Amino acid sequence: MDKIELLDLIAKGESSFVEFKADTSDIKAETIAEYVVSFANAKGGKLLLEELRRLFQSSGLVHFEATPVSRSKLQDLNEKLLIEYFKRVRGIEYDEKNEDAYISKKADWEKLLLDNQLLSDELGTVNCTLAGLLLFGRKDRIKLLVPQSGVSAVEYDNSNADVAGIYRKEINGSLLSLRSDAGEIIEHGIIDLSVDFILRARSKEKIEGVQRVVEYIYPPEVLREAIVNALAHRDYTIGGTNIGMWLFPDRLEIESPGTLPNTITIERMKNGARYHRNQMLVNYLRDMNFIEGSGRGVSRKIIRGMLKHNGKEPMFEIRGESLRLTLFA
Numbered sequence: 001m002d003k004i005e006l007l008d009l010i011a012k013g014e015s016s017f018v019e020f021k022a023d024t025s026d027i028k029a030e031t032i033a034e035y036v037v038s039f040a041n042a043k044g045g046k047l048l049l050e051e052l053r054r055l056f057q058s059s060g061l062v063h064f065e066a067t068p069v070s071r072s073k074l075q076d077l078n079e080k081l082l083i084e085y086f087k088r089v090r091g092i093e094y095d096e097k098n099e100d101a102y103i104s105k106k107a108d109w110e111k112l113l114l115d116n117q118l119l120s121d122e123l124g125t126v127n128c129t130l131a132g133l134l135l136f137g138r139k140d141r142i143k144l145l146v147p148q149s150g151v152s153a154v155e156y157d158n159s160n161a162d163v164a165g166i167y168r169k170e171i172n173g174s175l176l177s178l179r180s181d182a183g184e185i186i187e188h189g190i191i192d193l194s195v196d197f198i199l200r201a202r203s204k205e206k207i208e209g210v211q212r213v214v215e216y217i218y219p220p221e222v223l224r225e226a227i228v229n230a231l232a233h234r235d236y237t238i239g240g241t242n243i244g245m246w247l248f249p250d251r252l253e254i255e256s257p258g259t260l261p262n263t264i265t266i267e268r269m270k271n272g273a274r275y276h277r278n279q280m281l282v283n284y285l286r287d288m289n290f291i292e293g294s295g296r297g298v299s300r301k302i303i304r305g306m307l308k309h310n311g312k313e314p315m316f317e318i319r320g321e322s323l324r325l326t327l328f329a
Contacts, residue, residue: 068127
């Protein structure tokens, strides 16, 4: 079967001889066996597993981040993060005890989250969507329900990737940090924790005149853009692997699971071409000013930022099913 035949089969949908099954963590071998036996007892059939969601997603037919996460529930979301977002960005306040509040009842609050695709009732019960969990989920629940959602960060004391790192950290939690009304971080999210991991090891203070000045090996705005891109555009249908972040004395490598769509090349991406694998995540991150409206963060912030900082152009590479970015110190 070639690609055209496969896409035609998918487009026609399920039938007596075609069955779609998602490669989820709770799928059982017995279930697969039942379909195989059923097909064998009839006139044969085709069972499509694993790559189906990725094919739909890459074709733009399905936004995977809007799909419900089985076994998740409303309580898996961090209510404080949600309240802060809707208050700051949408001008909607929630207070269960205040009847004058815009959203004052649990039912109204749940409907708001359903309408904004942070919750889903697609499976017959109310679940969190993948985007809802990634953006606003509680740390322990995200790690349990979406184990591939974190960042694996390693620091090395030399340029050889084959030796053991001197410091390793698994960074998990929601993408967004919880902030006070004054803008101070109360609870760190993955984006801020990942930036801090690099700045902690690759920045130093010096005295200029009577002032203490921080000298950065990598500009914070470049780091933030690189990490946000990796998190916003990774392929979350690829399980079993986090985003990789490797910090060497002479370079920083960030690898995000998922290759580029067919219409995008590295050169086109560097020249400002836009692609959004996870449009919902991009929209919410744009709301919170993590992503600029033009969508040209790679060319404007990462490439131009590093050239201005030290004259060294970043390198982008496709490594198997991943996209790797290297920033040079």
